Amino acid sequence: MAGQKTLQLFILFMVLILLMEEAKLIDARRVRSRKRRSNYKPKKPSITELAKKVQELEDRLAEIEECKPCENEEPQQSPKAFLFPDKKKTDYIDAGTLDKDLNALTVSLWIKTDDTSKVGYISYANKDHQNAFVLYNPNNKLALISGYYHSGDTGVTITDGIWHHVCVTLGNDAFELYFNGDLKASTTADGIFIRKGGKLIFGQDQDCVGGCFDQVQSFQGEMTGINIWDHVITKEEISALAESCTVGKGNLLNMDGLGQDQAKGGVKLIDSTCKKPQKVLINGEYAYI
Numbered sequence: 001m002a003g004q005k006t007l008q009l010f011i012l013f014m015v016l017i018l019l020m021e022e023a024k025l026i027d028a029r030r031v032r033s034r035k036r037r038s039n040y041k042p043k044k045p046s047i048t049e050l051a052k053k054v055q056e057l058e059d060r061l062a063e064i065e066e067c068k069p070c071e072n073e074e075p076q077q078s079p080k081a082f083l084f085p086d087k088k089k090t091d092y093i094d095a096g097t098l099d100k101d102l103n104a105l106t107v108s109l110w111i112k113t114d115d116t117s118k119v120g121y122i123s124y125a126n127k128d129h130q131n132a133f134v135l136y137n138p139n140n141k142l143a144l145i146s147g148y149y150h151s152g153d154t155g156v157t158i159t160d161g162i163w164h165h166v167c168v169t170l171g172n173d174a175f176e177l178y179f180n181g182d183l184k185a186s187t188t189a190d191g192i193f194i195r196k197g198g199k200l201i202f203g204q205d206q207d208c209v210g211g212c213f214d215q216v217q218s219f220q221g222e223m224t225g226i227n228i229w230d231h232v233i234t235k236e237e238i239s240a241l242a243e244s245c246t247v248g249k250g251n252l253l254n255m256d257g258l259g260q261d262q263a264k265g266g267v268k269l270i271d272s273t274c275k276k277p278q279k280v281l282i283n284g285e286y287a288y289i
Contacts, residue, residue: 080271091219095202108168113219118139164180224245
């Protein structure tokens with residue numbers, strides 16, 4: 001990244017030289033138009049001015065070369081979001097399939113909704129299970145199903161109409177749910193196996209592979225920052241994801257691979273309004289605003 005910025009500054013330096021040459025040409029035209037005025041002297045950049053410009057460029061180059069954090073920046077995604085304006089069976093994101101069998105995975109996304117019904121946020125169905133992986137909202141609390149595993153009630157509610165970051169990890173014989181960067185639920189999850197070749201849907205709960213949707217379970221709201229990895233990422237990585245709606249790129253799926261072509265029915269790709277919620281103390285209890 002530092003090399004790219006160095007190249008950009010070199011190009012800017014060349015542009016500066018071209019502008020100076022253009023200034024000389026303009027002065028030459030002025031001389032020709034005013035050749036009868038013997039007291040006319042073309043204005044040229046002074047040595048001091050040129051030295052100042054060069055010094056500014058050198059200082060900026062030095063800053064870039066010394067910017068070690070730049071090499072470790074988190075990958076950024078497109079600042080777009082999917083809007084589900086209505087609660088319809090025809091509205092969902094078709095994210096294709098999984099092209100490899102999984103014994104572990106991490107799913108991360110940002111959600112904004114006030115729909116308290118039994119909504120399906122993420123659904124992966126294959127020939128083994130219609131609920132090979134499902135993140136949904138029974139009893140207005142997040143829960144996860146993966147085959148024969150069920151997380152039970154996690155106690156996490158996201159239906160207050162503001163943006164929240166949700167991250168689920170399965171692997172290392174454990175299920176964990178992170179909410180806005182904080183670990184909220186953790187249980188044993190032995191023998192996780194998710195077979196490839198199924199259908200991955202956002203915004204519905206599949207009752208058969210690729211369909212059999214129920215309008216009650218249809219999502220209404222917005223989603224962005226969608227990522228899926230084929231392994232359990234670290235707590236530090238999850239914390240970074242919860243700080244920004246555009247950070248991170250899953251190696252199985254991310255927002256760069258999702259667009260209007262994957263949005264079905266009335267789902268629209270829009271400019272994202274996503275931002276990290278603020279945690280405040282209200283009447284002795286913490287809440288998000």
